[in-house]
Amino acid sequence: MSTTTSSAGPARAVLAAEARLFLREPATLFWILGFPTLLLVVLGAIPSFRETGPDGTRVIDFYVPITIMLAAITAGVQSVPAVVSTYRERGVLRRIATTPARPGQLLSAQYAIHAAAVVVAGVIVTAVGRVVYDVPLPEAPLPYLLVLGLVVAASLATGGAIASLASTAKVAAAIGTAAFFVLMFTSGVWLPVPAMPDVMADIVRLTPLGAAALGLEAAQLGDWPAWRDLVVVVLWTGGLGAVAVRFFRWDS
Amino acid sequence: MTMIEVRGLRKTFGDVVAVDDISLSVEEGEILGVLGPNGAGKTTTVESIAGLVRPDTGTVRVAGLDPLTRRRELTRVLGVQLQEAALQDKITVAEALDLYAAFYERPADGRELAEGLGLGSKLDTRFAKLSGGQKQRLSIALALIGRPRVALLDELTTGLDPQSRRNVWELVERVRADGTTIVLVTHFMEEAERLCDRLALIAGGRVVAIDTPAGLISSTEAPTVMSFRPDGPVDLARLTAIDGVADAREQGAGIELRATDGAVIEVLDRLRADGVRFTQLRVVESSLDDAYVRLVGATREESEEVSA
Numbered sequence: 001m002s003t004t005t006s007s008a009g010p011a012r013a014v015l016a017a018e019a020r021l022f023l024r025e026p027a028t029l030f031w032i033l034g035f036p037t038l039l040l041v042v043l044g045a046i047p048s049f050r051e052t053g054p055d056g057t058r059v060i061d062f063y064v065p066i067t068i069m070l071a072a073i074t075a076g077v078q079s080v081p082a083v084v085s086t087y088r089e090r091g092v093l094r095r096i097a098t099t100p101a102r103p104g105q106l107l108s109a110q111y112a113i114h115a116a117a118v119v120v121a122g123v124i125v126t127a128v129g130r131v132v133y134d135v136p137l138p139e140a141p142l143p144y145l146l147v148l149g150l151v152v153a154a155s156l157a158t159g160g161a162i163a164s165l166a167s168t169a170k171v172a173a174a175i176g177t178a179a180f181f182v183l184m185f186t187s188g189v190w191l192p193v194p195a196m197p198d199v200m201a202d203i204v205r206l207t208p209l210g211a212a213a214l215g216l217e218a219a220q221l222g223d224w225p226a227w228r229d230l231v232v233v234v235l236w237t238g239g240l241g242a243v244a245v246r247f248f249r250w251d252s
Numbered sequence: 253m254t255m256i257e258v259r260g261l262r263k264t265f266g267d268v269v270a271v272d273d274i275s276l277s278v279e280e281g282e283i284l285g286v287l288g289p290n291g292a293g294k295t296t297t298v299e300s301i302a303g304l305v306r307p308d309t310g311t312v313r314v315a316g317l318d319p320l321t322r323r324r325e326l327t328r329v330l331g332v333q334l335q336e337a338a339l340q341d342k343i344t345v346a347e348a349l350d351l352y353a354a355f356y357e358r359p360a361d362g363r364e365l366a367e368g369l370g371l372g373s374k375l376d377t378r379f380a381k382l383s384g385g386q387k388q389r390l391s392i393a394l395a396l397i398g399r400p401r402v403a404l405l406d407e408l409t410t411g412l413d414p415q416s417r418r419n420v421w422e423l424v425e426r427v428r429a430d431g432t433t434i435v436l437v438t439h440f441m442e443e444a445e446r447l448c449d450r451l452a453l454i455a456g457g458r459v460v461a462i463d464t465p466a467g468l469i470s471s472t473e474a475p476t477v478m479s480f481r482p483d484g485p486v487d488l489a490r491l492t493a494i495d496g497v498a499d500a501r502e503q504g505a506g507i508e509l510r511a512t513d514g515a516v517i518e519v520l521d522r523l524r525a526d527g528v529r530f531t532q533l534r535v536v537e538s539s540l541d542d543a544y545v546r547l548v549g550a551t552r553e554e555s556e557e558v559s560a
Contacts, residue, residue, distance in 0.1 A: 013354035017340075017347060024342045091337035098302055098332035099355045099398070100324070 010101035011108070018109040022117070031074045032117045036067035037128050039189075044133040057221070061136065062192045064129040065144075065216035069151050069187040069209055071121035075114040076155025077162060077179045083110055084163035085172035089252045103250055111156050118152050139222030147215040147225055147233070154208040154237040158183070160244030168252070186210040193217070205229070208236035255280045255402055255433040256301060261310035262457075263296050270296040271307075272457030280401075283424070283434040285448030287441075289548060293457040294437045295335055298406050301435065302332045314402055328356065331400030333391045335407050335437075341380040345371055345390055348379065349397060356398035365393040368423050370416055385412045392420060396427055403427065405436040409443060421447060441540045451540075455548045469543045474498035474510035477538050478519065480530040481506040490526070494518045510538065 022028070040063055043049055049059040084107060087093050093103040129135035138144035158179060166172035184190070187209035193201055194217055204210030211232035215225030256278040263271045271293040278284045286294050299305040300312055303319030303326060312319055317326045339348055349362030366372055369389040374382065382390065388411055395403055408424070409417040417440075424447055428434060438444050444451055445465045453460040453468070461468055469475055474497070486507060491500045496515025501508060511519065516535055523530065 010355045013351055017343065017351045020347070021340050021342050087340070091334065092340060094304060095334060095337035095339065095394075097304060098327060098330065098334070099352065100327045101355045 010099070011105045014096075014101055014105045015109040015112065018106065019113050022113050028079050029117075031078065032071050032114075033121050033124065035074070036071040036121055037124050039070065040064065040067045040125055040129055041132065044129075050133065058135075059192070060129070060133050061220065062188070062194070062217060064125055064135050065138075065148075065220060066188050066192060066213065067125050068118070068122040068148060069212065069216075070184065070189055071125070072118045072148075072151045072155040073180060073183045073187065073209070075118050075121075076152075076157075076159040077176045077183060078159075080110060080114055080156060080159030081162040081166065081172040081176045082169065084160070085166055085169040088163075088250065089169050091252075093250050097250060111160075114156060114159075115152050118155075122148060136220075138216075138220045140219040140224065143224050144216060144219035147212055147219060147230070150215075150230070150233045150237065151209065151212045154212070154233055154240070155183070157237045157240035157244060158208075161240045161247075164244045164247040164249070183207075183209050186213075188213045206232060208233045253280045254278070255282070255315060256284075256435065257311075257313040258297070258301065259311045261297065261300055261312065262308045263293075263300065263305060264308055269457050271300070274310075274454065274457065274459055276452050276459055276462060278433055278435060280433050281428065281431050282449045283428055283436065283447050285444040285451040286435060286437045286454060287439070287444055287451055287544060288454035288460075292454045294454055295406055297454065298404050298435060298437055299334075302330065302334075302404055304334075328398070329401040331395040331398055331403040331432075333395035333403075333405045333408070337391070338387070339379045339390075342378050344376050344378050345382070346375040348390060348394060349375075352394045352397050358399055359397050360399050362393070362397055365397060365423075366390075368419065368426075369393055370419055385416055388412060389416060389420065392423070396423070399430070400432060403432050403434045405434065408436050408438055409440065410438075417443070441544065445540050453544065453547050461547050465540055468547070469538055469540055472538060472543045472546050474512055474515075475538045475543075476511055476513055476516055476535060477508065477542070478511060478516050478533075478535045479503065479506055479508040480523075480533040482523075482528050482530045484528060486523070486528055487526075490522065491519060494522060506532065510542075 043063050044060045052058050087106065093106060096103045096106055126137070130137065159176070162172055162175045162179060166175055186204045186207040193204055193210055193213040196204060205214060211229040215229045215233070218225045254277050258277070259275050261271050261274040274293065274297055276284070286297065288294050296305055300307050301314060301319065303323050306320060314326055315329050319326050343351070345366060346362070349366060353359035353362050363375070366375060369392060371386060371389055371393065374386060379387065379390070392405065392408070395405060409420050412420060421443065424434065436447065448465065450462060450464050451468055452462040461471065463471060488500045488502070488507070491497055491509060494515055495518070496512035497519065498510040509519065
């Protein structure tokens with residue numbers, strides 16, 4: 001224990017402490033880092049998912065970006081609102097507010113840690129897909145990473161909005177779970193967006209993860225995502241982020 | 253130098269008036285105790301000083317700083333122990349001390365603080381696994397780890413066992429010896445008398461009295477408690493008729509009365525004149541407890557009259 005570390009600023013100290021605490025949550029770690037990979041492996045075990053279709057692609061190929069989105073959704077709407085609303089309810093934010101550290105640094109640390117966890121999940125999923133099922137790496141890696149970045153931002157913004165609007169940790173958990181299923185559906189976990197019936201696909205394409213799913217598919221095949229899909233994700237992210245900021249309370 | 257200055261503080265939460273009108277000042281190096289019944293406005297006052305509560309009207313200055321607009325500068329010189337504020341469940345005592353130490357430029361030695369508060373063996377224990385008293389002591393340690401010039405301690409020793417309470421008192425005395433100005437909210441008269449230079453009695457959102465502990469005790473109408481055991485019947489009405497006797501009542505086989513210093517002699521004269529013999533005569537100073545009950549009770553009756 002070194003209590004004389006004054007060189008490390010409060011923000012760094014908060015980030016380090018929160019990262020350490022994050023690693024002590026086995027359930028969170030499993031659902032963000034382990035489960036998406038597990039799902040990919042299980043789906044890949046279905047023979048028809050590995051058969052090459054008439055357009056030269058396989059279903060399993062699309063499940064790599066989908067399971068990465070799943071990690072982002074889990075981190076964003078399951079974990080973030082739970083942590084933030086609990087911190088608020090228990091007075092952790094209030095306590096921090098009386099010190100030279102700002103409670104905002106605690107929130108930033110949480111967002112940064114969850115974003116980092118999704119990046120790690122993405123690397124694991126991609127590696128497993130590549131090694132186990134021979135899923136090709138995206139042919140347009142930059143647009144692919146850009147869309148994934150937007151997915152992380154949209155998921156965290158959704159989680160932030162939930163944490164801001166929910167009055168208690170219990171309410172946040174309930175809204176988070178509802179949002180979780182909606183986002184999973186729109187991202188194509190059950191049925192990839194390109195395979196959805198037209199009317200459904202048109203609607204899903206207006207949701208942040210539905211649009212992102214199409215963008216990722218395009219990047220996977222080497223094309224730039226359609227502008228309208230990028231715009232949809234950006235607008236949702238901005239809107240939800242604004243809600244998160246506007247309605248946030250430090251105090252329960 | 254005045255370290256804390258509160259003027260005309262008022263704060264309402266909806267229809268509830270938490271603080272009606274509070275003014276008080278605390279000099280540098282002083283310990284001000286804040287006493288009062290639950291819901292009197294003590295915590296709201298402390299939280300206004302800490303900048304956590306925005307007053308409806310009134311001004312607060314801490315070390316010359318407005319807690320609302322100069323928060324950043326204030327937090328560097330202020331240590332706060334809140335009544336209800338938890339830490340992250342899985343953070344250990346040592347990690348919490350390290351984390352909070354990293355917030356300040358010249359922090360105190362966290363391990364030493366923990367030892368002094370009897371937390372030396374709990375350094376690796378997670379917050380959620382600490383007992384209520386241990387959480388409370390950790391909270392005190394975190395309030396003091398930045399070597400604050402001003403410390404606000406809300407319900408310092410509530411929930412602590414007598415030994416821990418003494419440890420905390422010694423720590424507070426050491427901190428005061430270093431020149432820290434302290435505001436402490438307490439429900440314990442013994443604590444208030446031992447630690448505080450002055451006491452502010454708050455009731456109904458107002459300061460009912462502010463004085464040294466001795467001053468508060470002697471400010472009551474009947475600061476002396478006299479008791480004796482008569483060998484025969486005594487006419488209580490004759491005793492209460494004496495100027496300066498507040499009340500007289502039978503207490504077991506004896507009689508106890510509250511009176512001014514001067515009235516004690518009168519009572520003795522009256523008893524002798526009536527030929528009453530007695531044993532076990534005791535004349536003691538009324539306690540802070542008595543003073544508290546009288547001062548706070550008086551405002552309570554007043555406010556009831558007003559509302560009726």
